Amino acid sequence: MSNSNYVLVLFYSRHGSIAEMAKFIARGVNKVTKMDVKIRQxxxxxxxxxxxxxxxxxxxxxxxxxxxxxxxxxxxxxxxxYFGSMAAPLKHFIDQTSTLWLTGRLIDKPACGFTSASTMHGGQEQCLHSMMTPLLHHGMVWVGLPYKNKALISTTSGGTPYGASHLANSTNDTTLTEDEKALCEAQGQRIAEMALKLQ
Known part of the structure; x- marks a missing residue:
């Protein structure tokens, strides 16, 4: 049964890691009743x-x-x-949202980010900040990952308090670790729950 409440999982994925993460974010959203999910690239x-x-x-x-x-x-x-910033195709899409900014269509809606890089210190956290900035200009409310998610403490792969992340050891490595999957699902569930609370 569809309703008008939905989390938009919006992404750009060059080699498949981000697309894979989007699936687990969506799984987390689907744990919340009264909330649908739309996956878009x-x-x-x-x-x-x-x-x-x-x-x-x-x-x-x-x-x-x-x-x-x-x-x-x-x-x-x-x-x-990409060098500590979001990929150009996603930035290009966000740059087309001036009409939404002028009309305040995104104000007070929760937002979160997820990312992937091929090295442990490949700019994941800075990339999340680069996605956060335009969304704050839109008046959105940034939702991170709290440390109540035990995988955030135990992970030796991806995971940050700013948003879910994946450590892809090569460009063809789209396999998420169990911790990365759990954190993606936790983030999806949290953003859906926050959307209902903020309504």
């Missing part, structure tokens, strides 16, 4: 910032529309960490 951009992908993706989640972002109850945004 953004298209690649060319070096001249024009859309470099077909209107419909060849595989995976559909591309996100501004209306889907405007109407969400909460946002979980994911990107690989």
């Amino acid at each position: 953004v298209p690649d951009v060319s070096d001249t910032t024009t859309i470099a992908s077909p209107a419909v993706p060849d595989e995976g989640a559909p591309y996100c529309t501004l209306e889907e972002l405007a109407n969400c109850s909460a946002l979980a945004m994911g990107s690989p960490s």
Whole structure:
């Protein structure tokens, strides 16, 4: 049964790790009654910032529309960490949201982030901060991961209090550890619960 409350899981994934994390974020959202989930991605951009992908993706989640972002109850945004920042395709999408900023459509809605990098100190936390900044400008409420999640303490792979993360030892490594899966699910559940509380 569908309702108007949904968490938008919005991401860009180049090698598959972020897409895999999005599935576990969605699993966490699905643990919360009265909340649906929409998984959406953004298209690649060319070096001249024009859309470099077909209107419909060849595989995976559909591309996100501004209306889907405007109407969400909460946002979980994911990107690989590129030099400590979100990937250009996701930034390009966010840069198109001025009309939502002008009309205040995202004010007081909860948001969180998730990321992946190929080294332990590959900029995961800084990437989460880069995603946080424009969302704070939109008036969104950032929701991190509290340390009540024991996997955040025991993990030797991904996981931060700023949002879920994945340590991909190679570009083809999309397998999440059990701790990373648990933290993604915890983040999805928490953002859904916060959306209901903030309503």
